[in-house]
Amino acid sequence: MSTERNTYGLISLDSRLYAMAGNxxxxxxxxxxxxxxxxxxxxxxxxxxIIREQFDATVMNNSIYACGGLNVNVFKFCEYYSTINDQWYEMVSMNTERRGLALVAHEGLLYAIGGYNDRDYYLNSVERYDTYSNKWTQIKPMLIPRYMFGSASFMGNIYVCGGEGINTTIYESCETYDPKTNQWTTIASMLTGRRYFKLIVFNDILYALGGLISETNITETVEVYDYNSNKWYYTQSLPDKLWGYGPVRSLEDFSDDRCDHCAAVVTKWWPIMIQILAHDGRDCQ
Incomplete structure (x- = not known):
């Protein structure tokens, strides 16, 4: 990239990567x-x-959505980007100020989950945005407050794992939200507690990559979630210790079955995923 960035947004859309804001x-x-x-x-x-860091971003309806974050103060502000017009547009703000939140697109709706602000501190509240009603609506809160945690849309539900909570505790725990029942359910905990990490869905498999495992320790470990057995297990580690990197939700945009296309990506993501796939016995052909 031409600009150094931390706690920024990194989104894949139409075989392109978008690196947004940060610090x-x-x-x-x-x-x-x-x-x-x-x-x-x-x-x-x-x-x-607006200038922002510690926000989250996701793709829905071929647009990039970004919400929350920090610039001196924590804010509710949301905006979306049109790749056709190369322009950002203001949209309805969330009900709650959030930084270190998760913004997840799931079945045509946006979910703003958890985070932190200076009034309520660690948050477990969740709100959902409907493009048709143009409103954010409070829904069932998570079972525990989380900040700087991993999230993904996976197997028909929303999954959240890890993060930081009360007394700066770093969590291994995970939970999943079922939109049909409006309920959160605990699932198997990760093997390693981590924050400032990412949950990545690739080839219908859920990965937990990197992150901070204490105030001073960064990890290169990668875990894979086995949906059928409800267990996590370690797979090949990342080539570098990584934390605080942008919120790539999925690498499916780049998986067009051409290894030369995979190798062309200059970010660390494709080399990482190729190594993991090779370790797991899958081929890029």
Whole structure:
């Protein structure tokens, strides 16, 4: 990338990566750049409406949505990006200020989950955005408050794992939300407690990658969730210790069965996933 970034948004859409906002030694950012996997180049696109870090972003209906975050104060503000117009648009704000939240697109709806603010501290509240009603609605809260945790849409439900909670406890625990019943249910805990990490869905498999496992220790470990047995197990570790990287939800946009296409991505994601796939006995052919 042309700009150094931490606690930023990293989204895959239409075989491109979008790196958004975040912070560096110069302060918080609102700039956005996109990586073209075909030309192996980065270029700048329209900046976000506001400067932000510790936000979350996701893709829905071929647009990029971003909510919450921090720039001096924690805020509710949400916006979305049109790749056709190369423009960000303001949308209805969330009901609650959140940073370190999870923003998950699931079955045509947006879910803003957990996080932290200076009034309520660690949050377990959840709200859902419907594009048709143009409203955020409070739904069933998580079983425990979480901040800087992993999240994913997986097997018809929303999964959340790890993160930080009361007394800065780092969690191994996981839970899943069923939209049909509006209920959260505990599932098997990860083997390692972690925050500032990501849950990634790849080839219908859920991975937990990297993160902070204490105040000073970063991990390169990777865990895989076995849906049928409700168990986590370790797979091949990342080549580097990583934490605080952008929220890529899925790498399916890049899985077009061409290994040369996989290798073209200059970020760490494809080398990481290729190594994991090879370790798990799967081929990129």
């Amino acid at each position: 560096n030694i110069h302060g918080s950012l609102n700039s956005v750049e996109t990586y073209d996997t075909q030309t192996n180049t980065w270029k700048s696109v329209a900046s976000m409406i």
